[in-house]
Amino acid sequence: MSLAALPKVELHLHLEGAAPADFVRGLAREKSVDLSGIFAPDGSYSYTDFWHFLHVYETATSVLKTPEDYARLTRAVLEESAAAGVIYSETFLSPDFCGGRDVGAWREYLTAIREAAEEAEARDGITLRGIVTCIRHFGPEKARETALCAAETAGDWLTGFGIAGDERAGEPGDFAWAFDCAREAGLRLTAHAGEWRGPESVAAALDALKVERIGHGVRAIEDPALVDRLAEDGVVLEVCPGSNVALGVYPDWRAHPIDRLRGAGCKVTVSTDDPPFFHTTMVREYDRLADAFGWDEDDFAAIARTSADAAFCDDTTRSRILERLAP
Numbered sequence: 001m002s003l004a005a006l007p008k009v010e011l012h013l014h015l016e017g018a019a020p021a022d023f024v025r026g027l028a029r030e031k032s033v034d035l036s037g038i039f040a041p042d043g044s045y046s047y048t049d050f051w052h053f054l055h056v057y058e059t060a061t062s063v064l065k066t067p068e069d070y071a072r073l074t075r076a077v078l079e080e081s082a083a084a085g086v087i088y089s090e091t092f093l094s095p096d097f098c099g100g101r102d103v104g105a106w107r108e109y110l111t112a113i114r115e116a117a118e119e120a121e122a123r124d125g126i127t128l129r130g131i132v133t134c135i136r137h138f139g140p141e142k143a144r145e146t147a148l149c150a151a152e153t154a155g156d157w158l159t160g161f162g163i164a165g166d167e168r169a170g171e172p173g174d175f176a177w178a179f180d181c182a183r184e185a186g187l188r189l190t191a192h193a194g195e196w197r198g199p200e201s202v203a204a205a206l207d208a209l210k211v212e213r214i215g216h217g218v219r220a221i222e223d224p225a226l227v228d229r230l231a232e233d234g235v236v237l238e239v240c241p242g243s244n245v246a247l248g249v250y251p252d253w254r255a256h257p258i259d260r261l262r263g264a265g266c267k268v269t270v271s272t273d274d275p276p277f278f279h280t281t282m283v284r285e286y287d288r289l290a291d292a293f294g295w296d297e298d299d300f301a302a303i304a305r306t307s308a309d310a311a312f313c314d315d316t317t318r319s320r321i322l323e324r325l326a327p
């Protein structure tokens with residue numbers, strides 16, 4: 001079986017960040033919005049560094065205005081994921097972008113996204129679950145409102161809560177209230193850390209927010225004691241190597257620590273983060289990892305099982321996914 005055909009599980013995907021550039025351009029045309037500044041001559045997204053990327057990301061996202069826009073986005077994204085062999089995916093959603101943190105409006109967006117996901121499941125056999133993220137650089141007050149939206153809509157589809165955005169803004173502890181609120185509502189927890197800040201940011205997310213998964217977390221490699229802690233506690237790392245290389249966290253694939261983290265006993269998974277922004281897909285991630293580290297089908301099958309075990313879905317759904325991963 002080729003790597004392209006292997007069934008895959010993806011845990012770290014931002015819905016707006018997965019918006020194909022053609023889709024965003026088409027929507028901008030329909031709405032007569034000029035977004036030409038965010039595209040390169042070849043039509044792909046264009047940015048200079050991580051902070052400019054955040055700006056381009058938020059500009060692209062600004063054309064997504066209605067629940068129907070998000071339903072169309074969900075269909076476009078899941079079509080791409082299913083084509084890469086993804087059978088189960090978790091996507092980050094932000095009430096900040098969907099209804100401005102108003103619970104009633106957020107419910108309408110969520111219903112539209114969920115219905116589109118169910119259509120894709122019936123058509124392409126791909127299952128989607130949602131994780132609400134607050135946006136770190138929007139500050140703790142907005143994160144509280146975001147957590148309340150998440151808590152109100154927690155259930156069998158909206159299953160997790162997390163934090164994304166500029167890692168340099170504030171400290172994890174500033175967001176503890178939001179995470180406590182989400183935990184009390186039964187949501188499972190993840191946090192972006194250890195991408196732009198060092199290992200101490202990973203430890204701080206674990207200590208202050210009591211998350212079970214870390215988004216990225218790769219810079220934990222700089223602290224051997226922390227690597228031991230992650231391995232012993234079974235903390236799952238949502239690693240997005242293509243994203244890290246595209247944004248310059250590491251100069252190239254060989255320099256990426258995913259293989260060393262895995263070798264040290266950490267639970268690593270593989271995701272694309274914001275695939276069209278980083279010119280990647282799950283197939284491309286697999287191909288590059290195979291080239292860089294000699295990983296073979298057995299390695300990728302093991303990673304997919306680790307991902308399914310770490311998924312924030314109910315156990316019936318998990319069993320169904322694991323069955324489809326069985327050789």
Ligand SMILES: [Zn+2]
Binds near residue numbers: 012014192
């Ligand atoms: Zn991310």
